[in-house]
Amino acid sequence: MSDATANRVGTPARAADSADSADFAGLAARAARLDAEDGLGKLRERFALPEDLVYLDGNSLGALPAAVPGAVDDVIRRQWGELLIRSWDESGWWTAPERIGDLLAPLVGAAAGQVTVGDSTSVNLFKALVGAARLAAPGRTRMLVDAATFPTDGYIAASAARMTGLEVVPVEPGEVLGALGDDTAVVLLNHVDYRSGRLHDLPALTAAVHAAGALVVWDLCHSAGALPVGLDAHGVDLAVGCTYKYLNGGPGAPAYLYVAARHQDAFDSPLPGWNSHAEPFAMTPEYVPARGAARARVGTPDILSMLALEAALGVWEGVRIEEVRAKSLALTDFFLECVAAYVPAGKVEAVTPREHGERGSQVSLRCANAREVMAELIARGVVGDFRAPDVLRFGFTPLYVGFADAERAARTLGHIFG
Missing domain, CATH: 3.40.640.10 (Type I PLP-dependent aspartate aminotransferase-like (Major domain))
Known part of the structure; x- marks a missing residue:
């Protein structure tokens, strides 16, 4: 997790309160369209998840399958x-x-x-x-x-x-x-x-x-x-x-x-x-x-x-891991794009590589006061986790995470920093 692997996010991003609201509406609309086209989207029904929760901590504890x-x-x-x-x-x-x-x-x-x-x-x-x-x-x-x-x-x-x-x-x-x-x-x-x-x-x-x-x-x-x-x-x-x-x-x-x-x-x-x-x-x-x-x-x-x-x-059942991987990369790409749009410039750095061949299914962001930021995200219904000393981790489980989840998580992060 050296500085050499960190990528500045938010450049040339604008603060959420000064950005063009049409751009933000465009991201939300694109998320809705991507979810509508997502062949794996229906799999969320196989899990017992609260409707209004964005759960991005499946890299620590996966959600409850409804059949369990x-x-x-x-x-x-x-x-x-x-x-x-x-x-x-x-x-x-x-x-x-x-x-x-x-x-x-x-x-x-x-x-x-x-x-x-x-x-x-x-x-x-x-x-x-x-x-x-x-x-x-x-x-x-x-x-x-x-x-x-x-x-x-x-x-x-x-x-x-x-x-x-x-x-x-x-x-x-x-x-x-x-x-x-x-x-x-x-x-x-x-x-x-x-x-x-x-x-x-x-x-x-x-x-x-x-x-x-x-x-x-x-x-x-x-x-x-x-x-x-x-x-x-x-x-x-x-x-x-x-x-x-x-x-x-x-x-x-x-x-x-x-x-x-x-x-x-x-x-x-x-x-x-x-x-x-x-x-x-x-x-x-x-x-x-x-x-x-x-x-x-x-x-x-x-x-x-x-x-x-x-x-x-x-x-x-009926799920191909290759499809899961394709959605994972699309989700994490979209999340990084939304973070760049919503979060004021210079507030976070992406520790996770941007290259698909070097990225797992999580995005880690470095920021000041990371523990407090994650606590506030959780209080606002976006659950990720924190790793000392300064890393926010967001795990994307394609079986139950959608593009609207990624957009809302980034928008909420922007509100906290804005």
């Missing part, structure tokens, strides 16, 4: 309340981690049998990093870690490195190529930077890591459900991600771990549990890992949140 309350009620009242322990078999509780993993897999570009749902992102990242280190060629000593990563990823990487005898080397994603060497064992990268919304080049970076003889682990928390990922197509080794952001799985929803099929037989999880045993109910003292993605499991699945996620993933 009924599904969870059935899990609690019938599956748990009536069937009781029979539901492990009769309601498919036991197979849920891999079944839901297969539902999620197309959204990250993975074939069936490579994604397991369960545990938190942090736990899955620990499994992935230690497992990758154990898969790496002997004699390699370094673990390269995205220097701007979410703090927990850094903490987990440091612990995984201590366990496997590797040295953690922080590196900016743009400097990975120069940092790779024959001593590199594992590289941990974020597909989209959580502060700036910058999209990193997964295909090129994965290819470079492999050319150096190392393995790569990708964190997909801020990209899965917002843009194509292509794990299989680009030969990714392992990946992790949460499901409560663009995948709308709910607060604390279980995360997922992708282990490429070619690595599964040799994947050695640092957290072997009875659920990942080849014969879990044999209760033998010796651990024998299950085959396939199931060997990434640990303990008993968290069924209530797991099945809420399964219901939430129903919103993706």
